Each structure stands twice: as C-alpha cells, then as structure tokens.
Amino acid sequence: xxxxLLALFAVSVILANAGCARKPAPGxxxxxxxxxxxxxESSGSKQIGATGxxxxxxxxxxxxxxxxxxVTGALVEFSGPASVRFDxxxxxxxxxGQLSTNVTLGSMAGRYRLTASTLTKAQKKIxxxxxxxxxxxxxxxxxxxxxxxxxxxxxxxxxxxxVSNFDNLEVKPHPFTEGDTLNKMSDADLTAIISHGGPxxxxxxxxxxxxxxxxxxxxxxxxxYIRLVSDPxxxxxxxxxxxx
Amino acid sequence: MQSSRNTxxxxxxxLFGDPIRAFGVVSLLLLISLAIAPxxxxxxxxRHYQKQYLxxxxxxxxxxxxxxxxxxxxxxxxxxxxxVVDRCTTCHVGLKEASLVDVSTQPFRRHPAIPHPIDxxxxxxxxxxxxxxxxxxxAHSSTLAWEQPILPARYVESSCGQCHRAPLTGTPQLNLGxxxxxRYGCVNCHTVKLPDGGSMRATDDAPSLSHVxxxxxxxxxxxxxxxxxxxxxxxxxPNFKLSDPDARDISAFLIANSTPVPGDTLSAGGxxxxxxxxxxxxxSLYGESFCASCHAVQNAAGNIVxxxxxxxxxxxxxxxxxxxLRAWLRNPRIYDRxxxxxxxxxxxxxxxxxxxxxxxxxxxxxxxxxxxxxxxxEQIAHGKTLVTEYGCASCHEISGIKKPENFAPELTxxxxxxxxxxxxxxxMSHVLPDYISAKIRQPRSFGLALKMPQYSFTPAQVDALTTxxxxxxxxxxxxxxxxxxxxxxxxNYRAAGKAGRLIDDLACFSCHTINGRGGDMAxxxxxxxxxxxxxxxxxxxKNPNTLRPALIRRMPKFNLSDSDITELTDYIMTVYQSPAFxxxxxxxxxxxxxxxxxxxxxxYSKYACQSCHIVDTKTDKGYIGPTLxxxxxxxxxxxxxxxxxxxxxxxPGTIEPNRNMSDEDARALTxxxxxxxxxxxxxxKK
Numbered sequence: 001x002x003x004x005l006l007a008l009f010a011v012s013v014i015l016a017n018a019g020c021a022r023k024p025a026p027g028x029x030x031x032x033x034x035x036x037x038x039x040x041e042s043s044g045s046k047q048i049g050a051t052g053x054x055x056x057x058x059x060x061x062x063x064x065x066x067x068x069x070x071v072t073g074a075l076v077e078f079s080g081p082a083s084v085r086f087d088x089x090x091x092x093x094x095x096x097g098q099l100s101t102n103v104t105l106g107s108m109a110g111r112y113r114l115t116a117s118t119l120t121k122a123q124k125k126i127x128x129x130x131x132x133x134x135x136x137x138x139x140x141x142x143x144x145x146x147x148x149x150x151x152x153x154x155x156x157x158x159x160x161x162x163v164s165n166f167d168n169l170e171v172k173p174h175p176f177t178e179g180d181t182l183n184k185m186s187d188a189d190l191t192a193i194i195s196h197g198g199p200x201x202x203x204x205x206x207x208x209x210x211x212x213x214x215x216x217x218x219x220x221x222x223x224x225y226i227r228l229v230s231d232p233x234x235x236x237x238x239x240x241x242x243x244x
Numbered sequence: 245m246q247s248s249r250n251t252x253x254x255x256x257x258x259l260f261g262d263p264i265r266a267f268g269v270v271s272l273l274l275l276i277s278l279a280i281a282p283x284x285x286x287x288x289x290x291r292h293y294q295k296q297y298l299x300x301x302x303x304x305x306x307x308x309x310x311x312x313x314x315x316x317x318x319x320x321x322x323x324x325x326x327x328v329v330d331r332c333t334t335c336h337v338g339l340k341e342a343s344l345v346d347v348s349t350q351p352f353r354r355h356p357a358i359p360h361p362i363d364x365x366x367x368x369x370x371x372x373x374x375x376x377x378x379x380x381x382x383a384h385s386s387t388l389a390w391e392q393p394i395l396p397a398r399y400v401e402s403s404c405g406q407c408h409r410a411p412l413t414g415t416p417q418l419n420l421g422x423x424x425x426x427r428y429g430c431v432n433c434h435t436v437k438l439p440d441g442g443s444m445r446a447t448d449d450a451p452s453l454s455h456v457x458x459x460x461x462x463x464x465x466x467x468x469x470x471x472x473x474x475x476x477x478x479x480x481x482p483n484f485k486l487s488d489p490d491a492r493d494i495s496a497f498l499i500a501n502s503t504p505v506p507g508d509t510l511s512a513g514g515x516x517x518x519x520x521x522x523x524x525x526x527x528s529l530y531g532e533s534f535c536a537s538c539h540a541v542q543n544a545a546g547n548i549v550x551x552x553x554x555x556x557x558x559x560x561x562x563x564x565x566x567x568x569l570r571a572w573l574r575n576p577r578i579y580d581r582x583x584x585x586x587x588x589x590x591x592x593x594x595x596x597x598x599x600x601x602x603x604x605x606x607x608x609x610x611x612x613x614x615x616x617x618x619x620x621x622e623q624i625a626h627g628k629t630l631v632t633e634y635g636c637a638s639c640h641e642i643s644g645i646k647k648p649e650n651f652a653p654e655l656t657x658x659x660x661x662x663x664x665x666x667x668x669x670x671x672m673s674h675v676l677p678d679y680i681s682a683k684i685r686q687p688r689s690f691g692l693a694l695k696m697p698q699y700s701f702t703p704a705q706v707d708a709l710t711t712x713x714x715x716x717x718x719x720x721x722x723x724x725x726x727x728x729x730x731x732x733x734x735x736n737y738r739a740a741g742k743a744g745r746l747i748d749d750l751a752c753f754s755c756h757t758i759n760g761r762g763g764d765m766a767x768x769x770x771x772x773x774x775x776x777x778x779x780x781x782x783x784x785x786k787n788p789n790t791l792r793p794a795l796i797r798r799m800p801k802f803n804l805s806d807s808d809i810t811e812l813t814d815y816i817m818t819v820y821q822s823p824a825f826x827x828x829x830x831x832x833x834x835x836x837x838x839x840x841x842x843x844x845x846x847x848y849s850k851y852a853c854q855s856c857h858i859v860d861t862k863t864d865k866g867y868i869g870p871t872l873x874x875x876x877x878x879x880x881x882x883x884x885x886x887x888x889x890x891x892x893x894x895x896p897g898t899i900e901p902n903r904n905m906s907d908e909d910a911r912a913l914t915x916x917x918x919x920x921x922x923x924x925x926x927x928x929k930k
Binding site: 050051052053054056087102104106107108109136137138140141144145148149152153160161163165168169204205206207208209210211212213217220221224 | 348353356357358359396397398399400413414416417703704707796849850851852854855856865866867868892899901902903904
C-alpha cells in the first residue's frame with residue numbers, strides 16, 4: 001500500500017517538474033539600454049478599423065528624455081484589453097526614439113483604450129493612454145454610408161481624392177466627431193434630421209432629407225456609427241473595453 | 245505484501261461476507277452508478293451558466309422582462325434546410341436582449357446588430373464551431389472528435405461570402421480579399437470554381453511576352469525578375485526568388501523567343517527629336533491628358549500617387565525602348581489589342597514631348613550592376629524549362645508555351661479543408677485560418693522547393709485574402725440556389741458597328757460603365773442619350789470641359805476628328821436611351837417666367853440645392869454635384885424632371901438624395917434649370 005503511494009508521489013513530482021520546465025526561462029526578455037522620462041504618441045491613435053482586423057496604420061510612440069531628445073533602446077510595452085493583439089507587444093526604441101506596432105482590435109465594436117508604458121531610470125513607470133475605435137457590422141455599414149453621402153460636407157478635411165464642401169457652406173455642419181453637440185441629440189432627433197432634413201429640427205435647409213434615399217436600417221446604422229466616433233464619447237453607446 | 249493481501253480479504257469479507265449484505269452493497273453500487281448521469285447533467289457547464297445568468301439579471305431594473313424571456317434547459321435552433329443544429333443559445337442566453345448593452349462578460353453579451361435574425365440562421369453558419377455540442381470546449385475549439393473550431397472574429401466576414409457572391413456594404417474585408425484574388429492573378433494558377441458553374445476570373449491583365457523584345461531590354465527583364473518591387477513598389481508581379489543564373493536564363497529565353505509585332509510599327513512612332521523639348525511642356529501634357537487617372541508615380545515622400553488601372557511609371561525610362569514608347573503613345577492597340585489604355589490621337593509634337601518626359605523618369609542605379617553576356621543556346625533552353633516549371637504562362641501569354649491547366653492546387657473548397665490534410669510548420673497553431681495566412685505571407689517557408697512566389701502584401705491585405713479564401717467552403721458549393729444571393733452575371737457588352745470600334749479604340753469601358761460592363765471612375769453612360777443634348781455632347785467630345793471642378797480625375801481630350809465625333813454622338817443619342825420616359829416630352833426653352841421664378845425660389849429656399857450645386861458663380865459655392873451654370877444647354881428637360889423626382893431610378897447609387905418632389909415642384913425647377921444656358925445666362929435674368 002505504502003509503495004503504491006510512493007509510486008504515485010514520484011509520478012506527481014515528475015509531472016510537476018515537467019509542468020515547470022515548459023514555462024519560458026526568465027531572462028530572455030528584451031533588456032532596455034536607454035531610459036527616457038516622457039512617452040509621447042507619434043502617430044496611429046484614434047484610428048477607425050473593423051472589429052478583429054489589423055489597423056491600417058501602425059501605432060508609433062516615441063520615448064524622450066528631459067531635454068525632449070529621442071531616446072534609443074528604451075523598452076516600451078503595449079497593453080490593452082485581452083482581445084487586442086500587438087505585433088510586437090514590446091520592443092526597444094530605434095535610433096529616432098520610436099517604436100511601432102501593428103494593432104489588431106478585439107471582436108466587439110467600441111472604443112479600445114490601450115496603454116503604452118516605459119520605465120524611467122528610477123524604475124518609475126510612465127504610461128501613455130491611446131484610444132482606437134472598432135466598428136462592428138452595423139457601424140461599418142454606417143461608416144460606408146457616411147463616407148458616401150455625408151462626409152463631403154460633414155468632414156472638414158480635404159484630400160485630393162475628396163475635396164471637402166465644408167468651407168463652402170453658409171451654415172457649418174457638425175462633424176460626426178463633435179460629441180459636444182451631437183451627444184445632446186437623441187436618436188429620435190438624429191433620425192428626424194437625417195430623414196427629413198435640417199428644417200425638421202428648425203435647422204438649415206442646406207441639410208437635405210435622406211428619408212427617401214436611405215432605408216430605416218441604414219439610418220440606424222449611420223446613427224450607431226456617429227455615436228461610436230463622437231468625442232467626447234456618447235454615454236449610452238457601446239461598452240468601453242479597457243484593461244481591468 | 246502479505247499484510248495488504250490480508251487487508252483486502254478482510255475487506256471482501258466485510259462487504260460480501262453473507263448474501264444479504266452482498267445484496268445490499270451491490271444495490272448501493274447500482275444506485276450510485278445510476279446517479280452518475282443525472283449528476284453529470286446537474287453539474288454541466290450550461291446549468292452553471294444559466295444559474296449565473298439568473299443571478300446577473302436579478303439585480304437589474306428590467307429583471308422581470310428578462311426573467312420572462314429566459315427559458316430553462318437546453319435550447320436549440322434547428323434548421324434542417326441548412327443542416328444546422330445549434331445549441332449555443334443554451335449558454336448564450338442574452339443574445340437578443342437589447343437591454344444588456346452594458347454586459348461585457350461572455351456568454352451573456354447581447355449580439356451586435358446584424359442583418360439576419362438569429363432564429364433563422366443559427367450560429368455556426370457565421371461563427372463555425374460545433375453547434376450541437378453542450379460543453380464549452382467541444383463547442384468552441386478543435387478537440388479530438390471535432391474538426392471545426394470557432395472562426396476568429398477577424399475573419400467572420402468570410403461567412404457572409406458563403407451565400408453572397410456580390411460585394412456587400414458591410415463586408416469591406418471580404419470585398420477587398422476577392423478583389424485581390426482577381427487583381428493579383430491568384431486565380432490564374434489556383435482554380436476557384438463558383439457555384440453557378442463558372443470560375444473566378446483574374447483581372448491582373450498581365451502583358452503578353454510574345455513581343456517583349458520590342459518593348460524592353462534583357463537587362464531590364466533580368467532586374468525585374470530578380471525583384472519586381474525594386475522597379476515599381478506597386479507592381480502586382482510577385483517575387484519568384486530566382487537565383488542569378490535562373491534570372492539570366494529566363495531573360496535570355498524571353499528575348500530569344502520574342503517576335504516583332506507584325507508590320508513596320510516601331511518606325512511608325514516617328515524619330516526622336518533632335519533638340520530636347522521643353523521639360524515643363526511634357527509634364528503639363530502628362531497632366532492635361534490625365535495620365536495620372538490610371539498611372540501612379542511614387543513621389544519624393546515615397547507615396548504612390550495616381551490610379552492603378554495602368555502600370556506605375558516611376559521608373560518607366562529604365563524599362564521601355566524610346567522607339568517602342570513613341571509607337572505605343574501613337575496607338576497602343578497595335579502592340580496590345582485589348583489594352584485598357586485609350587488611343588489618344590496625339591500629334592507628332594505631343595508624342596515627342598511625352599516620350600521624352602517619360603523617358604526621363606528613370607533611376608540610374610536600377611540597371612547599373614546588370615551585365616549580361618550573350619546567351620548560349622543551353623541557357624536559352626534552360627530558360628524555357630524554367631518558364632514552363634514556374635508556370636509563367638498561367639498569367640502571361642508567351643508564344644510557344646501553352647497556358648498550363650491546374651497548375652496549382654484548386655482552392656474551390658479551401659475554406660472547409662480538414663485540418664488532418666494540412667501540414668503545419670513547427671510552432672504554428674493547428675487551425676485553418678493561420679495555415680492559410682502563413683501560406684500567403686511566406687509560401688516558401690513551407691518548403692524551399694515550392695513554386696509559389698513571394699508577394700508583398702500588407703497585414704491587412706493578408707487578412708482580406710484569408711477571409712476571401714475561408715469563404716470558399718463546402719457549404720458555398722452545396723447551398724440550394726434559392727438560399728444564395730448570386731452576383732449579377734458579368735456583362736460582356738460591346739457596342740456595335742463603327743461607333744463600337746471607336747468605343748473600343750478609346751477604351752471608354754476603362755472608366756465608364758455601359759450596360760453593366762466597365763469601370764467606375766466616370767459616370768455610367770447606359771442612358772446618356774436620354775440625358776444630354778446632342779450639341780453639348782459633340783462639343784464635349786471635341787473639348788471636354790470641367791463639369792465637376794473638385795475632381796482630380798477628369799475626361800481627357802482625345803483629339804477626335806469631326807467625323808469620329810459625329811459617329812459617336814449619333815450612336816450615343818440613338819442607342820443609349822432610357823425606356824422610362826420620352827426624351828422630347830418637355831421643351832428645351834419657352835417656360836413661363838412665373839414658373840422659372842418659382843423654380844428659382846424652390847432651388848434656393850425649399851430644396852437648398854446651392855449646398856451642392858453652383859448656378860450663380862458669384863453667390864453659390866456648392867462643390868459636390870456638377871456645376872449647373874450651363875445645365876440648360878447640357879441636359880434634356882425631361883431628364884432633369886425625372887432625375888429630380890427620383891435620381892436613383894435613373895442612376896442607381898448616385899448620391900443626390902431623393903427629395904420625394906411633387907410633379908409641380910419638379911417642373912418648376914426644370915424650368916429654372918433650362919434657363920441656365922451657356923450663352924443665355926444673362927437672358928434668364930431679364
């Protein structure tokens with residue numbers, strides 16, 4: 001009986017050891033050769049992408065020292081909600097003090113709060129908060145419709161491919177990101193102004209009605225997109241995914 | 245040993261010593277074993293989750309409504325037509341509860357808005373996984389007995405593609421992936437059969453190599469073969485990772501195999517001008533001819549600027565021979581009958597200007613280190629073997645080499661490929677999406693002897709291609725036709741007669757769509773004859789002016805002869821007629837001033853058309869729609885009236901909103917529009 005127990009104990013010890021052996025050996029992680037005192041975003045935040053996809057532009061952050069000079073070889077780590085992936089999730093800054101990572105958004109539509117962090121010489125952690133936006137199916141449809149029907153007037157930014165009409169209008173339209181104004185409007189208000197035009201809410205007739213062009217589902221999709229991109233965020237809109 | 249045997253025998257004695265006690269013990273054991281199944285059921289995953297859900301909703305305001313919706317026990321969606329038995333809703337209880345918007349823990353999240361009701365489509369149609377399983381692990385991941393793991397969310401659009409063959413608004417990634425499969429010529433080597441019996445067609449438009457020696461040098465071919473993206477970043481040709489001798493031999497074979505284009509075509513391009521022409525004149529002619537609508541150039545910042553219909557021209561001077569370029573600019577259709585490039589009627593002077601301008605777009609380093617000796621017959625023969633082995637003729641026409649059949653594995657069912665048939669690389673997770681995306685990213689990492697070349701796709705493009713390939717499942721092929729949404733059949737419309745030949749010669753289809761065939765850069769011309777006035781069309785073809793000043797891509801001037809213009813105008817005015825209304829049902833002028841004035845009021849106040857259109861250049865600024873200052877000379881009154889009432893009926897997808905206009909308003913606005921004439925604008929104000 002006791003021999004049996006002894007054998008069982010031996011087997012469990014071997015298994016436990018094997019379990020430990022599979023863990024990666026410590027010390028292979030990146031070692032910082034430089035330390036900065038500030039972490040700033042260079043490009044790639046506030047991007048809009050579909051849920052679960054790679055953002056079109058990489059996220060680039062830069063480590064600076066006290067004088068504002070770029071620091072090479074500083075260790076930067078990216079983190080976020082569990083469903084977000086970074087490629088790479090950590091790395092050393094290059095000769096211009098920058099580190100770039102490709103971000104894959106999580107599977108739910110919403111705002112994703114990401115964090116980049118680095119250590120100062122005194123081993124103090126500095127964090128940089130970054131936000132990206134993921135469009136689900138409905139918001140994706142809204143985004144496409146918005147780009148086709150609305151963005152020419154509502155987006156003040158001009159590109160050679162799409163010249164903005166914003167500056168040509170006597171009454172300026174509200175950009176979809178203008179949360180201060182749009183968040184005060186209910187879904188019913190937005191539906192009314194999209195379907196029946198500006199005069200429906202005693203606003204300018206320069207905003208034409210789209211109720212005979214877009215279906216109810218399409219207008220709903222447009223509103224869910226507007227709610228998602230508004231800044232500051234719309235309160236009743238979807239969940240914010242952040243690290244616990 | 246002896247002691248343990250004693251213990252065992254005494255234990256036996258205690259339990260089964262006398263028959264009554266034995267009966268009691270056996271009954272007890274039997275009872276316990278009978279209790280195993282109910283116990284397993286009681287402690288199952290789904291009961292645990294249902295209990296959790298009930299706890300979750302108890303504290304919420306809308307608890308009573310949620311409680312009423314909740315159904316106890318195993319839930320099932322059964323769709324015999326699709327072969328779907330989904331028990332996912334047993335644990336995912338809150339999928340349809342709109343009020344659970346703030347719940348982010350699974351399995352209780354509500355389902356995001358989608359166009360299909362869950363009861364009618366089930367879950368595995370989109371998410372894959374094992375619908376019938378009631379254990380968390382068996383339902384989601386690929387365990388021993390189950391083949392089908394859950395599809396990662398990033399590829400979920402692939403499921404839409406099982407039934408929907410045409411592009412959808414909500415599936416940009418799938419649309420892009422399908423576009424890339426055709427655009428990069430993947431389907432030239434890999435057959436992809438479609439459920440309707442056809443096959444996916446490539447749109448890569450790889451040039452014929454039968455006359456390639458007319459066009460370029462062996463040195464350029466060598467450099468191109470070694471690294472196509474070093475010549476043009478946006479090139480769709482992949483890198484075959486050829487060794488120096490292999491590239492040398494292939495270039496030798498292609499030059500030796502090339503025959504001149506029949507007829508003395510190269511000298512027809514004219515001779516080079518002795519005095520170098522003004523370089524700025526060449527650049528401005530390039531701009532005026534809107535070459536950049538189709539051709540891209542990499543600018544100093546490294547960005548690719550311009551269209552992607554034609555090849556990138558950043559280093560075109562390194563590639564083409566001057567005499568070939570001049571002949572091509574004179575009439576591209578002699579070298580390539582099916583080219584998307586229009587036949588501009590350039591003058592000798594213009595050809596000279598443009599060719600010198602293009603020839604100067606060169607990088608002196610590109611061919612600096614390429615030194616090739618005259619080829620030996622063995623090298624040429626070896627080159628031919630390589631061309632056959634690498635399947636070059638799958639994409640390119642090469643005289644003497646037949647397009648290979650089934651050159652690469654067929655991908656018609658790739659999205660349902662069993663994992664047991666795949667060979668994974670060490671360290672890779674054993675799931676199909678990862679296998680496909682690794683194959684696209686690094687095909688040769690699966691074996692150096694593999695022929696598939698290296699593409700330079702971005703991570704987003706790889707995901708899009710993987711999505712498109714995952715949509716090619718067994719279900720795609722086996723769905724009953726009433727349940728699928730087929731793509732509109734591809735149109736191979738051609739215009740007839742002399743005008744038809746002109747339309748082909750000018751490559752109108754590269755930009756305009758007519759009867760379902762053609763590009764989307766310029767307006768659909770299917771009903772152009774109902775839309776415009778004859779004289780305006782003639783003038784426009786002679787000298788295209790700017791209708792939409794904000795656009796960078798506009799109609800180029802082709803220098804058409806008067807007889808060609810008459811031919812085209814007659815054809816368009818006669819054939820491209822909408823059956824919806826009579827073009828001549830409303831007069832071009834003579835509307836009562838009161839009606840015109842009413843139309844003007846409507847234009848500026850009720851309908852506020854000036855937000856997008858310009859009538860009076862002094863006050864109006866709208867830049868979205870076409871300028872309307874001369875619309876009365878351009879459009880037919882009846883077209884305007886019908887357009888105003890329902891723009892999408894005449895041109896589906898146009899962005900002008902339907903205003904649900906009354907007949908009276910539409911007529912008044914038409915009257916106002918018809919007073920906006922090219923010379924009679926002041927007249928309207930009188």
